Amino acid sequence: MTAKTTWTTDSGPDSLLEVRDLRTWFELRRWGFLPAGFVRAVDEVSFELRRGEAVAFVGESGSGKSSLARTLLGLYQPTGGEVIFAGRNLQSLNRAEQLHYRARVGYVQQDPYGALPPFMSVGRILAEPLIVHGISSRAERRRRINEALEEVRLTPADDFLPKFPHMLSGGQQQRVVIARALILRPAMIIADEPVSMLDASVRVEILNLLHTIRTSHNLTLAFITHDLATVRHFAERIFVMYAAKVVEKSEVNELVDRPQHPYSQALLAAIAEPDPANADRVRVIPGGEPPSLISPPPGCRFHPRCPHAIPELCDREMPPEFEPRPGHFAACWLHR
């Protein structure tokens, strides 16, 4: 058990990551060079993450949550807006500072097997980030690898070092992925659907592990999921995303009990719990499909499917963020 050690050496206020009006648009080209519009994967998203908190980004496919994650990780370049990490704007970093930033943010991916190179042993996989960041001493690398494996409860570490990914179970593979995300002692971890490809009985274990790691090192955890049921127990705040925008932000219990945006309400209504009475009920879900990110509908993006859409308003103008309850924000004209 590691003692409670905070890895972040950045001094400063509580706010670790500030995102303002972030846009990540991809340009489409016809025949390789003719401009043909943009895919607006992330469209004017703003939020703030505090040190040590766990925030869940909830949304369906096409909501932009994965693109948002990748932009925060530096894998996509923002088309507009700002990402400010520990007081520094990401766009203003030079190469060396960019590399340093990558060490401060760890990435846990959805597919545990795909996230690990199949031809490398666990020891080698964990050594790679250290080598890339210039930790040349073998002994030091060994030490940190053992430390990381202990954190994720893959012990005895020596047993696991020579193993290859295909020799591990799904849960163990994901632990290796988490170990790799931790090995550079980041301040923040972005986890994109970390348990959706694991078995039900293993999911809780891994989520517990992430929780323990977060609290023992005061890490910020941004995790992306479509499983609202897990969010309740493992996140403090929740951001609901729809069609490349954040439509609701709130503390998690508050949102589960009193959702303010019609989309969040629909999501919660669609969540199944193991209840035999379900077989007799038909769930009410909004018809239609999520909109295209190339040419989204005018006004509020959810209005074509929304049971409470206000004509002449919701289909004309994009709603700003309202605060119907303290600390609980929803971008919906119903709360004007």
Add this chain to the structure above:
Amino acid sequence: MAAGNLLRVDDFCLFYRTSGGIGRAVDGVSFELERHQAMVVLGESGCGKSSLGRGLLRLLPRNVETCTGRIFLDGIEISAFTDERFRSEVQWVRIAMVMQAAMNALNPVVRVGEQVAEPLLVHRGWSRARALARAAEVFSLVGISADFLRRYPFELSGGMRQRAVLAMALITEPDLVILDEPTSALDVLTQAGIMNVLKRIKRELGTSFILITHDVATSSEIADRVALMYAGQFVELAGAADFFLRPAHPYAKLLLASIPRLHQEKRPEFITGQPPSLLSLPAGCRFAPRCPSRFGRCAENPGLMTLLDGRQVRCWLYAEGLQQ
């Protein structure tokens, strides 16, 4: 055998030959399914449930070592049919299947309508026009507009592709549809939509379903009965209400406790350890290594015992038929 039973499976076994030994994917499974009933085979990955589904329809890979057991459809022993007879009279005629990730297995260069209509062309020899017309009807049943008949698979979203594949299974009006993880790769709203479709089909067409899944919550959406599978065997076979509200087998109890629930304050628990490999199964009860209630007798493999309330449990704790 009770009258009105659509399907009866008697001691079905399916073993694979692999470079690591014999994999006992399905090890003596028996059950009965009535008409208009939906049974869920619930289990985690590696428990053999997919093999069970495919074995019932004789969609077997090449390295099958043993495939034994008797299967009766409406009293007729279809397991005794030759492969040709099975293919022409049972497969897709009386029993159809929607396989795992089927929505990704649609032929990308053929229009969706043609693919959905194909079983009618093959099994009933209908003309193309007639088959496409029927496809349009089935499309409306599963909730897709008939416009999409002329589209290609890549033009449909994941949820719509899954509905299309479901239409393909339903188009020959089978008595039984086996679905293997029909909603696992889909979003929450889409999942709910698919489950709504299944409920409607069950109600309007009376089709029976065997739904194979690892998702406990989804299974409760449609199950009349639940069969919990572990390491190749059924460990509990009960009605839906009994299973979800009063699980009997220790594994069932732990599994239900490990599901995170939205409206529950308590943090979900998890089950330690992993399921055994089908290549090297332990002697004795296969869940014993992970079971919190194991005791001496568990060194012997229990058979399925019938309890007073009609359900079946594979656990020595219920040996005398006492506990409920």
Add this chain to the structure above:
Amino acid sequence: MRTWREAGRQLGRYPSALVGLAIIAFLVGIAVYAVIAIPYSEALGLWRGGDQWRMHPVNARSAWVDRLTGGGQSRTMIVSSSAAAIEEETFAGGRQLRIPLAFDYEYAGFPSEINLFFSAAYQERQPFVRLIWHTPDGEVVSLGGRRISREDRIAISQDLALERRLGEVPHIGLLAEPGATVPERARTGSYELTVEAILFEEAAELAVDLVIYGRVHGPAGTDHLRRDLMVALLWGTPVALAFGLIAAVGTTLTTLVIAAAGVWFGGWVDAIIQRLTEVNMILPLLPILVMVGTLYSTSIWLMLGVVVALGIFSAGIKMYRAMLLPVRSAPYIEAARAYGAGDLRIITRYMIPRVLPVLIPAFVTLIPTFVFLEASLAVLGLGDPVLPTWGKILNDAQTMSALYNGFYYWVVAPAILLMLTGLGFAMLGFALDRIFNPRLRAM
């Protein structure tokens, strides 16, 4: 890497792999032996032909062919004056020598040629020699006489007068069974060629070598220039293996790196590489090599260079690109970018190892392709002019119409070696393919 040790163990399970390895080991052994036993410069010198081979028969068969056809063919015999009992008689102004060159002829078959080599040392006046042939039956045949110069040769087999006298070619007639109209067997027994030489100076010296050329020579036979084919067969092995290996390594590695770079960087880099490849794939390799060989030079290094250069932008690029494209969007590559791995590291450490399982068997089976290419060039007359290679042997054989003349050994030996090379590498390559690509194992 897990794969190496595991692969080694699994290799043992395939008999074809073991056979292939054995063949390759055999060839490598020959190559090593050739390079050590006959150093490079010496090999080139030997292969140049010329006078050093004068005591070798022309187009002699190989010893194993002789054994296969029942044996009894003649081997080359050299009778030297240095071993003979020379009778000397001095006279005023010179010496008279009587040199008996005696030998026992044991073979049933006839020799292919008979030559007499003289080595004389004198100031001005040439010695005069008279030749007398004694058969075992006591027959005496006079072969005439003449003056000889310092390094001289009397080609007894080409003496037309003698031929007319004997009724047969001299090397048959002189050894025929007496009385036979169509001589089939040679008369075995003790023969002697007596050389009666008159030296007109006191200080003059004379040495004589009688060479009775056999029809069989060595394990490989000889060619039309009297060269022992073993030299070329032995030395052809390291040349072939080296050419095949260098070409295979050069093309494969370069192709791989270029394909990976194209896939990773995408955009115009990829586009340029693909267009280059497509144009290059249309160009036919062999005709271009023929052109280069005819117009410039046929030096083997030039050929090797052209082969590698044209081989880089080949179908291999398309294949590796197809295999690497899905890898490019693999989650672990994304993770690597997220922790800051650079482009070079990603290409070499994360992408290329994915294709190694396909690359290794392809590489092994590529080696014989280049070996055959080199041999083909040589057969076409575009081989390296100085190197002894298998292809050169075949080229000579073809030019001299070997098969028409029944000199099968000339063609068979290099052909067998070429086939062995192909067989060995192919068997090893296919076994490696089954190991590294398990989906093929089921077949």
